[in-house]
Amino acid sequence: MKKLNEMVALITGGSKGIGYGIAASLLKEGVNVAITSRGQDAADQAVQELSTIGPGKVIGIAADVRSFESQQQAVAKTLEAFGRLDILVANAGVGHFADIRSLTPEQWHETIDTNLTGVFYSLKASMEALIDAQGYFISIASLAGTNFFATASAYNASKFGLVGFTQAVMLDLREAGIKCTTIMPGSVASHFNNHEPNAGDAWKIQPEDLGQMVVDLLRMHPRTLPSKIEVRPSQTAKK
Ligand SMILES: NC(=O)c1ccc[n+]([C@@H]2O[C@H](COP(=O)([O-])OP(=O)(O)OC[C@H]3O[C@@H](n4cnc5c(N)ncnc54)[C@H](OP(=O)(O)O)[C@@H]3O)[C@@H](O)[C@H]2O)c1
Numbered sequence: 001m002k003k004l005n006e007m008v009a010l011i012t013g014g015s016k017g018i019g020y021g022i023a024a025s026l027l028k029e030g031v032n033v034a035i036t037s038r039g040q041d042a043a044d045q046a047v048q049e050l051s052t053i054g055p056g057k058v059i060g061i062a063a064d065v066r067s068f069e070s071q072q073q074a075v076a077k078t079l080e081a082f083g084r085l086d087i088l089v090a091n092a093g094v095g096h097f098a099d100i101r102s103l104t105p106e107q108w109h110e111t112i113d114t115n116l117t118g119v120f121y122s123l124k125a126s127m128e129a130l131i132d133a134q135g136y137f138i139s140i141a142s143l144a145g146t147n148f149f150a151t152a153s154a155y156n157a158s159k160f161g162l163v164g165f166t167q168a169v170m171l172d173l174r175e176a177g178i179k180c181t182t183i184m185p186g187s188v189a190s191h192f193n194n195h196e197p198n199a200g201d202a203w204k205i206q207p208e209d210l211g212q213m214v215v216d217l218l219r220m221h222p223r224t225l226p227s228k229i230e231v232r233p234s235q236t237a238k239k
Contacts, residue, residue, distance in 0.1 A: 005030025013092030021207020
């Protein structure tokens with residue numbers, strides 16, 4: 001079994017929130033990590049903080065998941081820095097929540113292009129390297145990939161789609177030695193949808209809890225594959 005401190009991960013959207021938490025957990029285990037953000041400044045700021053964690057090394061790349069070319073460049077920079085790619089965490093995501101009567105085509109496209117097509121692009125760009133490394137593809141979907149609710153037509157469509165996508169590629173790739181898991185969290189204390197994390201978020205899943213989950217998945221015996229994981233806060237919001 002490969003050791004964690006011999007692995008390299010690429011995390012899309014690692015500048016804050018869940019992606020940042022997963023990066024921190026992997027770095028503590030000695031994984032070398034590349035994070036991406038839409039902006040180089042946000043990536044650099046996160047790298048400055050993450051680089052104090054170690055022993056893994058971290059780099060930050062400006063790359064928009066909505067562009068296939070940008071994802072190809074992110075993979076190339078990861079390979080240039082660390083020489084291999086074992087783990088792709090397709091995490092970058094956005095949410096627009098509006099009644100279908102007011103949801104705009106721009107909001108629809110940003111949601112689908114980021115949360116669904118963006119995952120396809122990042123996996124497609126990583127495919128060769130993941131095959132070489134007999135690697136692991138983890139997508140961060142949502143409980144909104146199985147539970148629908150009002151105002152979430154675009155978000156539900158993107159996350160239902162992402163769960164189906166990840167399960168189908170899992171069947172395509174498992175005989176090639178590549179593991180695929182979709183993690184479907186409920187409420188997480190992050191910056192999602194312009195939220196500012198605060199003390200009232202203590203009941204929510206914390207990003208580092210999902211980081212621990214990713215580490216546990218990587219430590220799972222190679223013969224066993226948790227392919228779809230629902231995860232929720234153990235208690236509801238405190239009133
Ligand atoms: N928070 C929750 O309750 C929750 C629950 C279930 C699932 N999720 C899912 O978890 C994932 C992470 O969200 P989060 O909660 O951590 O939100 P967040 O704190 O807002 O972080 C989102 C991350 O995605 C990046 N990002 C957004 N659009 C991007 C693009 N086009 N290209 C590259 N990076 C992009 C952001 O980077 P920049 O802004 O720096 O570009 C940021 O690093 C999303 O897929 C979300 O749907 C969240």
